[in-house]
Amino acid sequence: MHYIRLLRAPAVVRGRSGQWLKLVVTITTDLGDAYLSPETQVELSVVGAYHDKKGFLRPYDLTQATNPRWRAGMRVLKVDLPIPPRMPLKTIQIRATNRRLAVLGTTDVYPRPDGQALIMGVYADMPVGEGEDAIKTEVCFRSLRLVASDPDAPVNVLQVEEDFGDSIARHIWDGGVVTVSYIADLCLDATSDEKSMPVLSGILRQRDRPLNILELGCGVGIVGIGISRILGAAFAGSDKILNVLMTDLQDAEGRARANVARCLAQERGSEETVPSIDFESLDWEEGKDGKFGEKVQARPWDLVVVSECTYNPDTLLALVQTLSALHTHSARNSEFPCDMKIVLSTKPRHSSERQFFDMMLKDGWAVCEKDVLPLPVLDDEAQSVEVYLFTKG
Structure with missing residues (x-):
């Protein structure tokens, strides 16, 4: 998968001939270690949103006259687009013009029936004010529609902020996007009861008691927040209690x-179940000894989610020991003791990551379910994201 990235905040320049939107973008992999190099050029669309006189938010295609094009060998693309007079843009979206290439919803990622390569677009708020006094946005964001099988279901959109630029810090990664899309399929697609990971599906769908989910190494939060939005929609109208801690x-x-x-x-004003979702810092070097914050200690955990956290071999032992300490904590809960499970998703990047599985085995963990999710890449070898469900004892 590739990502359109804004290298800096969008800017509006005004002159005698009108006003212009200036953008500096690139298209790279999730780690920013390779630029998109397509065999044929990829057209990009820039769509702005503005409030009309009645206060309704309206889209406007800023590239209706001409589309910027990304070609093989490019590292940066500078885009200057005219803005119609008296159009106060609120946000912009930059995406692949070809709908088959664009990631707009979870079903564009999984299950993807045609195996088409994917490019995830980016959104940004426009600066407020003019000239040197303009207040510029500090972040861009990704938007992913959580697609349900029911066409009459309310539109449920996951938005996640990330930094400008192409560094790996404060950005979403492939594993997180694929995991959210996979869980959306498990929980929101009611067309089939034959799920590839039935035990995981059963945990996520359980209704007889509160469901407590803990995420380790959440980064910007796409997986934890995505699960919260997905299960909030799945349990809409019920009295189900859902707690998510990142x-x-x-x-x-x-x-x-x-x-x-x-x-x-x-979620305010929606018909979804509004889950409890929060954050607490957790260093695995402390977690391995059972030293947890108040929020982690406050309840047992039915499921611990770990996505894209096995790439650094130096932290693997502390991660495994933290997982075992969390299992002990959850099993000893006086009110709701539970047999905590772990769902791990990872896009394999190098062989040293396999150490994690050896360490888990030595610590008493076993894989009870596994699925391999395809991740096509434009004009390159196909990749995959692996999902495992671990149980202990």
């Missing part, structure tokens, strides 16, 4: 909490 090192807290706030703002 954890990571303290330097991830700012972006994770900003995305939690964005999620909760979207």
